Structure formats: C-alpha cells, structure tokens
Amino acid sequence: MNIQLSGVTKEFGKTAALSSVDANVKDGEFIAILGPSGCGKTTLLRLLAGFESPTEGYIEMDDKQVAAPYGVIPPEKRNIGMVFQSFALWPHLTVQEQIRFPLLHHKFVPSSIKKRKEARTQEVLELVNLTNMAERMPHELSGGQKQRVALARAVAAQPSLLLMDEPLSSLDAELRMEMRHEIQRIHRHTQTTVIYVTHDQSEALAMADRIIVMKDGAVEQIGSPETIYRFPQTEFVASFVGKANLVPGFWKKGVFHPNGNDMVAWEKREVAPYFMKRGVMPVRPEEFCLKKAGNGLTGRVENVQFQGRDVQYTILVGKDCWTVYHPAPGEFRIGEQVVVELAKEQSALRTHTEGHDNIISSTSSI
Numbered sequence: 001m002n003i004q005l006s007g008v009t010k011e012f013g014k015t016a017a018l019s020s021v022d023a024n025v026k027d028g029e030f031i032a033i034l035g036p037s038g039c040g041k042t043t044l045l046r047l048l049a050g051f052e053s054p055t056e057g058y059i060e061m062d063d064k065q066v067a068a069p070y071g072v073i074p075p076e077k078r079n080i081g082m083v084f085q086s087f088a089l090w091p092h093l094t095v096q097e098q099i100r101f102p103l104l105h106h107k108f109v110p111s112s113i114k115k116r117k118e119a120r121t122q123e124v125l126e127l128v129n130l131t132n133m134a135e136r137m138p139h140e141l142s143g144g145q146k147q148r149v150a151l152a153r154a155v156a157a158q159p160s161l162l163l164m165d166e167p168l169s170s171l172d173a174e175l176r177m178e179m180r181h182e183i184q185r186i187h188r189h190t191q192t193t194v195i196y197v198t199h200d201q202s203e204a205l206a207m208a209d210r211i212i213v214m215k216d217g218a219v220e221q222i223g224s225p226e227t228i229y230r231f232p233q234t235e236f237v238a239s240f241v242g243k244a245n246l247v248p249g250f251w252k253k254g255v256f257h258p259n260g261n262d263m264v265a266w267e268k269r270e271v272a273p274y275f276m277k278r279g280v281m282p283v284r285p286e287e288f289c290l291k292k293a294g295n296g297l298t299g300r301v302e303n304v305q306f307q308g309r310d311v312q313y314t315i316l317v318g319k320d321c322w323t324v325y326h327p328a329p330g331e332f333r334i335g336e337q338v339v340v341e342l343a344k345e346q347s348a349l350r351t352h353t354e355g356h357d358n359i360i361s362s363t364s365s366i
C-alpha cells in the first residue's frame with residue numbers, strides 16, 4: 001500500500017500532538033517511526049489506523065483519501081493489521097482460534113484465503129513457528145510466544161498495511177533480538193507495508209528500510225538507517241540516534257577547526273549545512289580515535305567503561321566531555337592525557353547520493 005501524509009496536524013485541546021507532518025510510504029516498505037516519549041508516534045499510528053481524524057491535512061492510501069478533518073474511514077473499513085505492545089490476545093481462545101478469528105470476521109480477507117481458512121491458519125502458524133502450540137491458551141504461553149501469536153493474527157488476512165506500536169518493548173533483551181529477526185522474516189515473506197513505532201534507535205536502525213525521526217510532533221528527518229546514522233541533519237537526530245558528539249569550532253575552506261584551534265584541521269566529507277552554519281561538527285564516538293601524542297586536541301580521560309569489543313572513554317576536552325569508542329583492550333587510564341583525532345577513514349567517506357537527503361560536501365565553500 002502506498003501512503004501519503006500531507007500537512008497532517010492533530011491537536012488535543014491546546015496540545016499539538018502532530019504539527020504539519022508530510023511523509024510518503026511506498027508499497028512494501030518497512031518504515032520505523034522513531035522518537036522520544038510524547039513526540040506523537042502513537043498519535044500518528046492512530047491516525048493511520050483510522051481511530052482519529054486530523055485537525056488539519058489529509059492522509060491518502062493508494063491514492064484514495066482516507067482521513068481529513070471532515071471525515072475519516074474507520075479502522076474496520078481499512079485493510080490493516082495491528083500489533084500492540086500489550087499483545088491484546090483474547091483470553092478464551094486457543095492459539096489457532098486467535099489466528100482463525102480474523103479469517104472468519106475480517107472484511108477484507110481475499111477470496112483465495114476465505115476458501116482455505118484452515119490451510120491458511122496452519123500456514124501462518126508455521127510462519128511464526130507455533131505449529132506445536134496450536135491448542136494452547138494465552139496463559140500457557142511465554143511473552144515471546146504471545147507476541148508471535150499477535151503477529152500471526154495480524155498478518156493472517158494478508159493486510160495491505162501492518163501497524164505496530166512498540167511491539168517488543170515488554171519483552172526481555174534477548175527475546176527482543178530474536179523477535180526483530182522474526183518480524184524482518186515475516187515482512188520479507190509477506191511483502192506487506194509495515195509502519196513500526198519505536199523509541200529504540202537500535203530497533204529502527206536494524207529493521208527499517210527508512211526511518212521517520214520525530215520530535216515534538218514534527219518530522220526532524222526521513223531517511224535510510226545509514227543516512228540517518230551517518231548524515232544527521234539536525235542536532236536532535238545526531239544526538240538521539242547514535243549519540244554523536246557535537247564538537248564546536250569553525251569551518252574554513254571546507255575544513256573544520258575543532259574548539260577554534262586553527263592548528264588542528266579535520267576533514268569530513270559530508271556534513272549537513274545545518275551544522276556548518278552553526279559551526280558544529282557531529283562526530284560519532286567510533287569516528288574518533290585516541291592517541292598518546294599527535295596532531296589533535298588534547299584531553300584528559302575522565303571515565304573508562306569496558307563494553308566487550310570496545311572500550312567507551314569519556315574525555316574532557318576544554319570544558320566539554322566527549323564520548324569515544326576505542327577497540328578493546330583499553331590502553332588509556334583515568335586521569336591520563338590523550339590526543340583526540342578524527343579517525344582517518346572518516347575523511348575518506350564516499351559521496352552519498354540518496355536523492356531526498358540534503359547533504360553537501362564539506363569541501364564546498366561556505
């Protein structure tokens with residue numbers, strides 16, 4: 001299903017939950033809506049489902065208007081599946097009855113599936129690896145198994161759009177990783193358009209084709225996970241996704257002089273104009289390297305955290321603390337003086353070409 005959101009605004013009294021959101025979703029895409037608590041993610045999903053109408057703007061699905069201030073097509077008249085954080089299974093139905101239910105009652109079940117409801121139920125049970133639990137009741141299932149049933153139920157009737165609201169947030173860390181994989185596999189298998197709400201950046205980066213990053217009801221940036229991570233367009237995106245250090249300094253002839261030190265020059269090919277105008281370079285913790293001596297900025301190790309593959313250092317440079325990931329084993333101790341440099345490969349990044357992203361080369365004049 002293709003979706004177009006145009007100037008979508010939603011106000012609850014004086015609260016603007018969404019402010020003029022424009023976005024498009026292509027058929028079969030996996031879109032993550034990412035942002036902190038209260039930024040309007042659930043409101044956007046509820047508008048897409050048809051539970052709410054916009055105060056301004058409109059939503060089109062496959063070129064048909066489905067939501068506008070004066071009218072909205074309700075959820076039961078849209079061909080969508082939904083998965084929530086709370087699973088929302090019916091307590092009195094077995095696993096296979098939960099999956100069969102939409103096949104019996106959903107308005108949009110394709111006739112090819114209606115004719116083979118039992119076979120389709122078994123097929124979907126297999127898809128989520130629950131064939132041997134078909135007769136179990138919800139209280140006899142683990143959290144991960146319940147979430148699989150919820151997923152199976154949502155995709156059974158082959159919806160054109162699958163909406164998921166923080167579906168993994170009540171699962172433990174290991175199960176979350178497993179279910180991410182499961183959801184990706186189901187998406188590949190069904191080719192359904194997915195809109196997935198999360199506040200977890202690693203979930204969005206790992207699963208989505210494109211991410212819509214939101215803040216205070218507005219879209220901050222839309223792009224592929226790689227673009228969002230490597231080429232943030234605003235301070236919020238840089239710090240919310242991947243915890244970039246926002247290094248102050250000045251740009252001269254496409255070269256950045258951190259902390260106003262014109263003896264140190266950093267070249268990073270692609271930095272958004274937003275940062276260049278503000279005299280800032282966003283640098284990911286892994287884009288820095290630490291040395292005992294060299295042509296960089298001098299700092300002092302404030303804290304060291306062993307993380308397995310990397311060591312996370314907090315380095316005090318001037319009055320700012322920067323986060324630096326350095327491959328383990330750690331070579332630097334708390335209190336030690338170090339030199340912070342931009343890792344070599346950062347200046348050799350290939351030119352990025354994604355059409356909708358407004359990225360310029362730092363070698364162009366500003």
Ligand SMILES: Nc1ncnc2c1ncn2[C@@H]1O[C@H](COP(=O)(O)OP(=O)(O)OP(=O)(O)O)[C@@H](O)[C@H]1O
Nearest residue numbers: 012015016017036037038039040041042043044199
């Ligand atoms: N029915 C409502 N009435 C009044 N205000 C609401 C209503 N629903 C949402 N809001 C407000 O709109 C804003 C966005 O809420 P929303 O639930 O969409 O955020 P969210 O990003 O999904 O947050 P979370 O991650 O905490 O679920 C919040 O300030 C919220 O308090």
